Amino acid sequence: MLASVLINNYNYAPYLTECIQSVLDQAYSDIEIIVYDDGSTDNSLEILSKFKNIKVISNSNYGKGHCLNQMNAVYQAFKESTGEVVFLLDSDDYFKKEKVEKVINLFKEHPNIDVIQHPLEEVDVNGISKGNIVPVLKNIQDYKNYIYQTESLFHLFSTTSALVFKRSYLENVLPLEEDKFSYIAVDTRLMQLSALSASIFTIFEPLTYYRKHGENDSGKLGDISQHRMYTKELYSFFNRSAVKNGHSSISYSYDKYLENTYFYHNLSTEKCVQFIMKNPEKEYFIWGAGEAGQSVYHALKNSGLNLQGFIDSDERKQNCLVMDKEVLSPSSIYGENNICILVSPFHSYETIATILKNQNYIENEHFISPYMED
Template identity: 30%
Template sequence: MKFSIIISNYNYARYLNAAIESVIAQSYQNFEIIVVDDGSKDNSREVILKLQEKYPNKIKAIFQENQGQGGAFNTGFQASSGEIIAFLDADDVWKPNKLQQIVEVFQQPEIVGVMHLLEEVDSDGNLLTTKSPKRYKLGEDLAKIVIQTGNAWNFPPTSALSYRRSILEQVFPIDPVRWRIWADGCLIYSTAFLGKIKTINLVLGGYRIHGANNHASAEVTSEQITKALLGVEMTNQYVNEFLENINYPHRVDLSRNLQLRREQYYQQKTWKFGEICAISRLILGWRFYYWYEKIYYLMRFWAKNLNIYFRNNFLYSKKNTKQFAE
């Protein structure tokens, strides 16, 4: 099996060498690397051309005006020729045995996609924690999970994704405007309804945490939360359109999405007993939580609600007292 490795790059010149060299060092060598530079303004072109000169039989370089991640994926897929398409972010790296592990899973004809674990590393490639990477409670029927959880995100990111070309031909080209960022979500949610996706609990790469990527900040602003919620709604609309196009019998209902529903409730800052009970039921039935996490998050949710209740009643009482005094 031949792999096509699609690397979308935008201003990550400082990490490109590590990313590409981690592919070159693979124990499984039947692959091509397609680097799509998405209008970088740093010295990415120079770095890419030097690497292409160093490995002329392995690297295909494409330079285009900035279109976002979705547009870069479209370009890379169109230029690819492999039976298996694997994605690697330009700031991430792979373990030397990544492709060998993946190709063994793809020997099973019913498997159309493979995901795996990533460990977090810093800007210098050093491991950030000694804890084991998060394991995903996913079976091979991702479609069922997506429907049950309302498109809730609990999946590994771009650099852990690989799919059969034949499956991605039913997904590409993707909308470059709606998927300017987070295009890995488009791939995961769409392919879930096209066949069996295997998640292997092996660490086969490093996800780099640094100041320039979308997940680096420990503090999340209200603006980022609002943007994320809009992103969930857009994703849901896109997925349901896709399901309609492939004549899938079911649609995704966002009311089942615990992450979205809980955050929307918090933003309202209003005590609503019916919604509290509904969200509590979602927490207790949430397939992505272990039993002890369900207890923890349920207690945390109720603690926040009690805070909302007493704060609102205090403000109401204070307002009435002021009006009476006037």
């Protein structure tokens, strides 16, 4: 079974060699590699020319913004591919050695599957693991039914470099329609369409390294106003796709969104109450003002606990109001003995715990994970 790996690249020369080599070094050998370069202005083409056993498509920049540019790159590479199974890969990420073999075996074992996805292991700019597995994915069997039952579109789908499709499925949905949804990238579009019309299988094992280097386009969603725009477009895109496929639309509400997050359903209210009531005179904060922190606050807001606000290392959130609570910087609370913290980022708990311990905060006395124990 031939596997096609479609790599899209724009000015990621520093990462290209490791990306391509990770595919060449796969345990599975029946692979073709197609790289689409979207008019890079760095030395990407020079690096690509050193690989003789890959196909390179080089065009001038598509010029329509990140999402549409990437959509075009995937489609142009797909047209040149011939594999029965198609892997997507961003050029700043790279595969683990057993990935292709494991995915191909699953397709062979389960011929009715159309799409396979998995989480990723986060690494820094130098490829050193950050100890985080992203994104947090719910264990869903029937994605379409789940979406219509909960009207939730979050924690369902992984990102580009963790998506694999049967060719027969992509032939039915590509090319994707170009539109004004500037926040909805090719991975989200393909997976939402898959939820409506295909069979999705999730492997809960990280098979790709996701490189976080500060220039990732997804990083802009850390901004609160940008995330609101993203959410609006997320639901608009789904509803447009649903209606076109003969399904009904769904509605978004902030409360319903929070009550269907991974974090909300794994929170231990009893654990949080016990922690806070040990020293009710202290000031209690939630570390993390994003989705996790908001979910924790929403779950606890009617429990009678006096939560002062949020702490977040993202400067874009600091000094803002989230759920009518102020967001402080971590440095503003260091050295304060009257502070206790609920650490909401599920996948970053150990990293944050280390930071707090280095500031002489004691686990279970000054901070805890608010979630149920495994």
